[in-house]
Amino acid sequence: EVQLVQSGAEVKKPGQSLKISCKGSGYSFTNYWIGWVRQMPGKGLEWMGIIYPGDSDTRYSPSFQGQVTISVDKSISTAYVQWSSLKASDTAMYYCASGAAGPWVDHWGQGTLVTVSS
Amino acid sequence: SYELTQPPSVSVSPGQTASITCSGDKLGDKYASWYQQKPGQSPVLVIYQDNKRPSGIPERFSGSNSGNTATLTISGTQALDEADYYCQAWVSTLVFGGGTKLTVL
Numbered sequence: 001e002v003q004l005v006q007s008g009a010e011v012k013k014p015g016q017s018l019k020i021s022c023k024g025s026g027y028s029f030t031n032y033w034i035g036w037v038r039q040m041p042g043k044g045l046e047w048m049g050i051i052y053p054g055d056s057d058t059r060y061s062p063s064f065q066g067q068v069t070i071s072v073d074k075s076i077s078t079a080y081v082q083w084s085s086l087k088a089s090d091t092a093m094y095y096c097a098s099g100a101a102g103p104w105v106d107h108w109g110q111g112t113l114v115t116v117s118s
Numbered sequence: 119s120y121e122l123t124q125p126p127s128v129s130v131s132p133g134q135t136a137s138i139t140c141s142g143d144k145l146g147d148k149y150a151s152w153y154q155q156k157p158g159q160s161p162v163l164v165i166y167q168d169n170k171r172p173s174g175i176p177e178r179f180s181g182s183n184s185g186n187t188a189t190l191t192i193s194g195t196q197a198l199d200e201a202d203y204y205c206q207a208w209v210s211t212l213v214f215g216g217g218t219k220l221t222v223l
Binding site for chain 2: 035037044045046047049050059061062095102103104105106108109110111
C-alpha cells in the first residue's frame with residue numbers, strides 16, 4: 001500500500017525558517033513524482049511544484065518560484081519543502097502528493113499545518 | 119497562466135444527478151482529473167484521464183471532457199457525496215480549478 005506520511009504541525013514566527021517532510025513507503029520511491037500543494041484556510045488547492053526523485057529534477061509553479069525550495073533524499077524516501085523566511089501569509093495546510101501513471105495525483109499525504117504568527 | 123474555472127457551489131437533492139463543470143482553454147485537448155475533499159481530510163482522486171475511476175470509487179461518479187469543458191457527474195447523489203470538488207489539468211505544470219462546494223439537500 002502506497003503511503004505518504006508528513007511531518008507534524010509547526011508553529012513559527014515571521015522571519016523564521018522551516019523545512020517540512022513527506023516520507024513515501026509501499027512503492028519504489030524513484031518511480032513516482034512528488035509534488036507539494038498549499039491550501040490556505042478556507043481556500044482551494046494550489047500547486048507549488050514537483051520533484052522527480054530519480055534525478056531530482058524540480059519544477060516550480062510561477063507563484064512559488066523563489067518562495068520555497070523543494071528537495072528530496074532518495075536514501076530515506078523523503079521529500080521536503082522549505083522556507084528561508086516565513087511570512088504570516090504562509091499560514092496554510094501543506095499536502096504532499098504523488099503520481100506515477102500520468103498527470104494526476106494518485107496519492108496524498110495527510111497534510112502538515114503550518115502556522116506563522118508573531 | 120492557464121486557468122480552470124469552476125462554479126463556486128452546486129446544490130442537488132438526494133438521489134438526483136449532480137453535474138460540476140470545469141472550463142479552460144482547449145481543456146478537451148488535455149487530460150482532466152477530479153478530486154473530492156471533505157472537511158478536515160486530504161483530497162481523494164475520483165476521476166482521472168477524463169473518465170476513468172480509480173479502484174474503490176463508486177460507479178455513480180463519471181466524467182467527460184470535450185472542447186473547453188470537463189464535467190464531473192454524480193448520479194444518484196448521496197448525502198456522503200457532500201464535499202468540495204476540484205478539477206485538475208496538466209499544462210506544463212499541474213493546475214487546479216478553484217473548487218466547487220457540492221451541497222446535498
